[in-house]
Amino acid sequence: MLVAKKFFIHFPEKDAQKMGPLDFEVEEGAFCLVLGRTGSGKTTLLRAIYGLLKTSGTLRLGDIDILSWPVVMRRRFFAWIGDEQWCEPTLPVNENLDYLLPLYPDFDRDTFEKMMTEFEISPVDRAKPFCLLSA
Numbered sequence: 001m002l003v004a005k006k007f008f009i010h011f012p013e014k015d016a017q018k019m020g021p022l023d024f025e026v027e028e029g030a031f032c033l034v035l036g037r038t039g040s041g042k043t044t045l046l047r048a049i050y051g052l053l054k055t056s057g058t059l060r061l062g063d064i065d066i067l068s069w070p071v072v073m074r075r076r077f078f079a080w081i082g083d084e085q086w087c088e089p090t091l092p093v094n095e096n097l098d099y100l101l102p103l104y105p106d107f108d109r110d111t112f113e114k115m116m117t118e119f120e121i122s123p124v125d126r127a128k129p130f131c132l133l134s135a
Contacts, residue, residue, distance in 0.1 A: 002026040002049075007057035009041075009048040019044060021057060028062075050078050076106060089131035093121070096130055 008020035019041050026032045034042045048055050051071035059067050066074055087096040093116075101107055116126065125133060 001028050001060075001062060003058070003060045005058040007048075007059055008055060009044055010054040010056065012054060019048075050074060087130055090129050092128060093126040093130055093133070 003025050004022050006021040006023065008018050008022070010018045022045070034045060036042050044053065047053050049059065051069075051074040055067060057067075058065065061077060066077070087100065091099070097112070121133065
């Protein structure tokens with residue numbers, strides 16, 4: 001379970017301004033969507049959990065205080081795909097995967113395959129250009 005209590009996100013470029021306190025729980029094995037209007041802090045929250053922003057308060061993964069972990073450790077448990085283009089939209093999922101795999105030495109192919117099944121992305125869909133998957 002991921003638990004945040006009195007979790008603050010600090011913005012050094014804005015001096016004392018910060019986002020929080022945030023309190024939430026995500027059950028183990030659950031999928032969590034972060035929804036909100038543009039500028040409401042969705043990306044900021046995800047960047048903070050991933051370790052890209054300074055934070056304070058409590059953020060626990062099970063019994064472990066992940067705020068005390070080095071960022072490299074957090075990245076073993078959390079994935080971050082920013083809003084920049086991370087793949088070639090005209091290539092199929094599998095070709096994008098082959099291109100990106102060398103960049104992520106800890107990539108877990110078994111987990112990837114389970115996610116493809118969970119999200120009902122069939123082998124036929126995986127052969128389509130990536131940009132058509134949401135169509």
